[in-house]
Amino acid sequence: MITTKWNVENVDNIKEHPAIKEAAMWIREGEVIAFPTETVYGLGADACSNKAIEKIFEAKGRPSDNPLIVHIANKDQLAQAAFSWNETAERLMERFWPGPLTIILPKTERIAERTTAGLASVGVRMPDHPVALALIEASGLPLAAPSANRSGKPSPTIGEHVYQDLNGRIKGIIDGGATGVGLESTVVEVTGETVTILRPGGITKAQLETVVSEVKWDRALLESEQAPKSPGMKYTHYAPDAPLYLIEGNAAFFQSRIDEFQGEGKTVGVLVSEELASQLQADEVKSLGSSLQVEGVAQKLYHQLRAFDETEVDVILGETYPIDGMGEALMNRLLKAAGNRVIAENNERD
Template sequence: MILPGNDPAALRVAADTVRAGGLVAFPTETVYGLGCDALNPDAVQQVFRAKRRPAFDPLIVHVADRTRLDLIVRDVPPRAQRLMERFWPGPLTLVLPKQARVPDAVTAGRPTVAVRQPAHPVARALLKAAGIPIAAPSANPFGYVSPTTASHVLDGLGEEVSVILDGGPCPIGVESTILSLADSTPRLLRPGGIARQDIEAVIGLVEGPASQGSVSLAPGQSPRHYATRTPVTILSGDRHPEAQERAGLLAMSPATHHRLGGRFCAVEVLSSSGDLAEAAANLFAALRRLDRLELDRLYVEPCPELGLGAAIMDRLRRCAVPHELLSLQRKHRTQGYRTEEAL
């Protein structure tokens, strides 16, 4: 059931549900999360079942404030402290050494845990009312476009969720940035709501993830992810719709719509001015609307990879991985290879 996120009675119901081992969907500033008691292994397994999420994909644990970190984190290095002071609450997830009490299912058996303090008032109110850390991936079937409204959650998960708290559309619209501080080298595992250059302004140089083969170090890193059911192609000089295609266009600005819109059956414009923050906030909802039209293909306009543009392009590239990859991955799994599941 969907309940208003600003209703104290609804928050009590949601908090009681989480403490009792149930699942609650709630808004964050990034996307809607599917939350459970992070320290209850049975509740965590419910999240994986509801999302049909593979066990190798770790979850992010949300805390009400930094005073709750000692429940789940063993050590908070000085760099983490500086980043928390600058960006928490907000869309920055830090990967740190975990406490033994954190279930292995939360961390996919790794000795580290991903943690953040969300900024959305409904998320913060739920965490305060529940009084426990809440593990929460995005509230959608694994691999599909992330939800940025309560209705998206209901469409994707339906009766799998006991309570959905409605806090309106998510203002940032793409997931949090994930930064590992688990060793001496800070590593950006996923671009998101905090730009890499803003992080580097606080702690210095940040590197990309070390090569781990097919092992997922952070949520949202499967080769095909954030994906529509309709095939997606990123526009380039030699990639345009064929004459017989019923195609949709995801444009970054009205200028692209005016230039190319006549070639497409449907067009979604992400920003009236080409603003990347506005484009990110509208990205997933626009992809969902186009996906419902049962078109042959969706074409998406790339954007500059500055600030939120890096997160937008990360999502679009994963969305655009060919569907044919799925059958190859499934074949590898049946042959005993360790590969990532895409959907």
Template sequence: MPASITTDIERAAAVLRAGGLVAIPTETVYGLAGNAMNEGAVTGIFAAKNRPSFDPLIIHQSSPDRILAYASEVPPDAEALAGAYWPGPLTLVLPKKPAVSDLVSAGLPTVALRVPAHPLTRELLRRLDFPLAAPSANPFGFVSPVTAQHVADQLADKIDLILDGGPCRVGLESTIVGFPDGKATILRKGGLPVEDIESTLGHPVAVQTHSSSKPLAPGMLSRHYSPGVRMTILEKTCTADQLAAMDAVIVFAEKKKPETSDGGTSPVYYDLSPSGDLAEAARQLFPTLRKIGQQQYDQVGVFLLPERGLGRAINDRLRRAAAT
């Protein structure tokens, strides 16, 4: 029987206590949650998503003190970021305690930790005496869900329940920060801008390039977020003929759509934010990729956003969607 959609927190808690899988809302995207201390539940997450076991999971708790209990060491910069941005769209990768299974950490000596900001999920976590492992609630490599219905469309027959918390406020996955050699490093750009992290820490941070083999953190694979259609990154200087070859084009704050050589505007345009609001563009990114996939276009063009703030994370997702 397909998973039902509910707002009943206690029902979700009961399923999780029994080792089942529940899709949960966060401010970033919906996550597919299971008891992080139950290897059967964790194995179920990998199976439901068809996710490779070498890709580590993020574990979630309701407060910084509860989640940092799973770290064996917390550098000063990690403490500063946790104090400034938890609960929120930030994941910290820290040395793990032995209680964290190698299945969760993909055999790495570190674990990814987060305190989500969504009130429904924080209340759920408060009612549980274990943390939740929760990657995005979608088949591996495809577009992340930002509504309960998105989860139902792709995973309803593989999980037990969907907890409906409405549309996600941020719409991009969390920013992941690790501390190799004790230095703060962005392992995945996301819903917390790099500039904010640097401002809080008072110094520049390195930004890790993505890996296609053994990732150091979730979401580092070079190919991801596929809408199931061919996508091409377009330059602002692209020719009219290149534009005319596209069935659809993703743009940002375009006051005037570029014309094709025949004087028309034959592609269908999807503007992530006509007003140029990067936060709106982040919220619209995954729903737009989902719409494009549903239309089954042959060729979709993408104009990247400004490389600042959330634009850097949005461009990261667009590049990896185009790499598939």
């Protein structure tokens, strides 16, 4: 398959752009199209077609028990995906849609079984990106759209990342430039007036608490081996080619770990804040920006993880961050990328 690439960055009147119309036509024909959202690039196909969804799994090499999030452009399409939602869910939609919040809802019969991995529920969100909204609206369909990368790789935040992973595997890529948030959406489940976070992301727990009184984590569910209700709840994700270890300790301890790996003959890369970068000596140092701006660190994470694939490093050592606000989502992705490998002071390497 020849993958078409359309560049629509900084285009006015995106709804009428020929690329949107052509891409929407291919989606209606059952093909897969990558497109930008405010979080990461998504890999979109008709959420109502098992045949179309199978092409997503084939392109990504994605485990079949991992459900896909359905993206909509307006509230009319919500009724195509979910048959009911309560007042709490409605308040969340009013406050955070369009935006990086996915809500788990009872699915309609129209949504394909492959989209939800056989579950009776479906994750739905309305992306906050003009290209995504224009494509979904032009297609006239709710679109299942996981991140547009090979399964397990860092999610793509620019169109070139998608091309590197999926050229020849999908029909087309709509390149709308760099994404904004840089991490995937927050996924929540609503039971009565209680909201449970299944995956941290672009909307923080504190933000959710401005709308609802009870927001909780089900950390046992996050680590469960049962069929996941949300993407990101099983398997190793977001990993660069070289193994990643997270280092928990001060700069001196971090440097000692670099020295240890180099002493074993390994070429070492480090992925750290600009504050820590100035204190370390390694073969390859990549900064995520100031640790005082966690949102900025999160935005750069996937881009810099992918950048290491262009180097010759044997191992990557990464910094840990406080689990607070966006730091919760940031550490969730770092731990997934590292396969939960953490080296802490006074503890041995896994």
